[in-house]
Amino acid sequence: MNSVDEEFISQCLRKYYYEYFGIIDIPSKLNRHEFGYQKPNSPMIRHIQLQDAAELRSTLMQELPLDVFLSSARYLFPSLPMAEKEWQDADLIFDIDAKDLNLECRPSHTVQICATCGKVNNKGCACDSPQIKDVSVTCDRCINASKKEVKKLLDILYDDIGIKESQTEVYFSGNDGFHIHVHDLKFLNLNSLERSELVDYVMCNGILPERLGMKREGATSLPQLTDAGWPGRFARHMFGSKTARPKEIKKITADGYARFTDTLKRLSHTLGACIDSGVTTDVHRIFRMPGTINGKSGMTKMACPDIAKFNPYKDAVLINDNKVTVNALCPIPFKLMNKKFGPYNNKDVDIPSYAAMYLMCKGLAHRV
Amino acid sequence: MIKLGEAELAKYPFLADAGQHLPEYGFTLEQLAQDPDLAVVREKAFNRIYTTTQTGKIYKPSPKGSTALPLEVLSFILAIVLLKQSRANFLIKKFAMQEARGAERFLERDLGQGTTDIQIETTRKIIWDLAHIEISKRDRYFVIAVPDYLHRAVLFHAREWKLINRQVKDGWVYLNPHETVRLIRQELVNYISDKISSAATPPVVSGLQDMVDKLILLNSKFQPQIAYSDKNPPCVQHAIDTLSDGKNLSHAGRFMLATYLLSRGYNVKEIAPYFKNAPDYNESITLYQLNHLAGKSGNNTQYACQSCAKLKSANLCYATSECEGIHNPMQFGVKR
Ligand code: SF4
Ligand SMILES: [Zn+2]
Numbered sequence: 001m002n003s004v005d006e007e008f009i010s011q012c013l014r015k016y017y018y019e020y021f022g023i024i025d026i027p028s029k030l031n032r033h034e035f036g037y038q039k040p041n042s043p044m045i046r047h048i049q050l051q052d053a054a055e056l057r058s059t060l061m062q063e064l065p066l067d068v069f070l071s072s073a074r075y076l077f078p079s080l081p082m083a084e085k086e087w088q089d090a091d092l093i094f095d096i097d098a099k100d101l102n103l104e105c106r107p108s109h110t111v112q113i114c115a116t117c118g119k120v121n122n123k124g125c126a127c128d129s130p131q132i133k134d135v136s137v138t139c140d141r142c143i144n145a146s147k148k149e150v151k152k153l154l155d156i157l158y159d160d161i162g163i164k165e166s167q168t169e170v171y172f173s174g175n176d177g178f179h180i181h182v183h184d185l186k187f188l189n190l191n192s193l194e195r196s197e198l199v200d201y202v203m204c205n206g207i208l209p210e211r212l213g214m215k216r217e218g219a220t221s222l223p224q225l226t227d228a229g230w231p232g233r234f235a236r237h238m239f240g241s242k243t244a245r246p247k248e249i250k251k252i253t254a255d256g257y258a259r260f261t262d263t264l265k266r267l268s269h270t271l272g273a274c275i276d277s278g279v280t281t282d283v284h285r286i287f288r289m290p291g292t293i294n295g296k297s298g299m300t301k302m303a304c305p306d307i308a309k310f311n312p313y314k315d316a317v318l319i320n321d322n323k324v325t326v327n328a329l330c331p332i333p334f335k336l337m338n339k340k341f342g343p344y345n346n347k348d349v350d351i352p353s354y355a356a357m358y359l360m361c362k363g364l365a366h367r368v
Numbered sequence: 369m370i371k372l373g374e375a376e377l378a379k380y381p382f383l384a385d386a387g388q389h390l391p392e393y394g395f396t397l398e399q400l401a402q403d404p405d406l407a408v409v410r411e412k413a414f415n416r417i418y419t420t421t422q423t424g425k426i427y428k429p430s431p432k433g434s435t436a437l438p439l440e441v442l443s444f445i446l447a448i449v450l451l452k453q454s455r456a457n458f459l460i461k462k463f464a465m466q467e468a469r470g471a472e473r474f475l476e477r478d479l480g481q482g483t484t485d486i487q488i489e490t491t492r493k494i495i496w497d498l499a500h501i502e503i504s505k506r507d508r509y510f511v512i513a514v515p516d517y518l519h520r521a522v523l524f525h526a527r528e529w530k531l532i533n534r535q536v537k538d539g540w541v542y543l544n545p546h547e548t549v550r551l552i553r554q555e556l557v558n559y560i561s562d563k564i565s566s567a568a569t570p571p572v573v574s575g576l577q578d579m580v581d582k583l584i585l586l587n588s589k590f591q592p593q594i595a596y597s598d599k600n601p602p603c604v605q606h607a608i609d610t611l612s613d614g615k616n617l618s619h620a621g622r623f624m625l626a627t628y629l630l631s632r633g634y635n636v637k638e639i640a641p642y643f644k645n646a647p648d649y650n651e652s653i654t655l656y657q658l659n660h661l662a663g664k665s666g667n668n669t670q671y672a673c674q675s676c677a678k679l680k681s682a683n684l685c686y687a688t689s690e691c692e693g694i695h696n697p698m699q700f701g702v703k704r
Pocket of ligand 2: 103105106109139140141142143
């Protein structure tokens, strides 16, 4: 990103934070959180303590950061070095990202960019040891698959773990996935180790065959379709219907313990929610602040109360639509605000600011 | 704190507030220590400590109704008094652990077999007092909230304790009575240890001194030598100096020196040379006497080191400021 690009982005951000400051989710104890931000081509600045919304507003308007972060944790002294902050508690956060889902569509909308020279898909890159960065553009399949994982996760959190819907907030991450924030007081003081047990639970990691009534000596009491929790989920998936159950049980019994263990491993993968475990267990991390711009896309990290109806490529596009001219190199077409853009083969195009910002954030366009 | 009935207190005597309880039963510590009618309490208190710390067995309270006295609670309270007065830290630790194991059995049984609502309610409240977790009954199971479960279960390493291998529904983890009690084992031990360490150390009353001396001796067997300062208590040092100067040491003085050194773990052969300079030294007689004190001959009981009070009255005490607060030379130099 060159200085002309930076100037353009700053303009967009100034307008954005002026108009949309109201949609930022400001926690009730803002001054207990660690605040941090990053401007283009600059190092991250963190360990900041903000007193109130007014200070947040003036910081955003003054600094015009591309990325804005807030700790999930509350501290006694948020601005001190990590070891001295004195951790109090932290929201429970789950991160679902399309890039972790091993989707077949992924390569078809991903380009490689050399981090040093910025050349796309190796064309004309003469760097000694190019640092290749994968950059993906919009894909409905990725979003739908992520939504499915969110649904799986929420079902487990609500039905098994007993977390209330009213204590849960689902956010579009602003790029490729979703963040689920849980504010339920009972869970805020869990430490990292305890959170990793929850991670294993929702991902269905480490389940023993015995939990499903399978013993080394043989199947004893395989679950019913109506059972609660994991046994029920497995039963519904393995047996399909109540009538098919006896036949399937016969087969499982004949196949034995070792085969069942393998099946279980495979199914755990399918049935468990695919989350980034590191995010949930890190109780000192700073997260993108809901309502702020995601610097990887120019879209907004925003709440989506009705995730089924949520269309991120429209609902989270809040940068203005003033036309600008950019030089774009994007070999794959993408869709924003229900409009198709690209492919662009290194040409100057007049496009709305939101699309220009999208491409610039991805390193696929420059201001001319 | 809930009001518990006699039967509950017999099983969980540590739930009684030791300090407040004695007067409630109409007893003073002096009575417990001296009243001939209460000898049974003293004996039980000592046995309670002896069984739990020396045999590795779990102490079993006697069936209720066998006596008009609240024997179990009183003996538990007195046991704590004895342990506090002897400052027997090793015994205290063992005692707390074993009492916890005993309570664990009762809790498990009360949860599993509790038939009346009152029984279950009482057990529920006991668990609340011990571990501050809310449990409730669902069919054959007891349920506890997911976060309460996680706080404790992450310390266990068996895969069965992973949350994924538990029945979890609506925020509750389902456990059988054994698992429920296992989950709070450490808290039970901590509760009893805290109870003992926070109990006041009552002034020494006569009548208990012999038991306290015996406990000090028992404790010293657990205590690694290293825990002592290498300085001898003044009374003992005085005796050693007297002998090494070739002066005569009274019979009582020799008895003190020998029992002290034996209690510190020295064997007879190591102790005998201390007496070599005595004007009337005779090796075989000395060895014979030492063996007797060490319990290696005759009645088989090792003689405990006497209390400071006894040594004072025998004019063997040479107390310095470092002796402040101790009741027995064995406690000299032990960090409080
Ligand atoms: S107070 Fe006890 S230890 Fe100290 S000199 Fe007197 S008898 Fe010995
Ligand atoms: Zn895709």
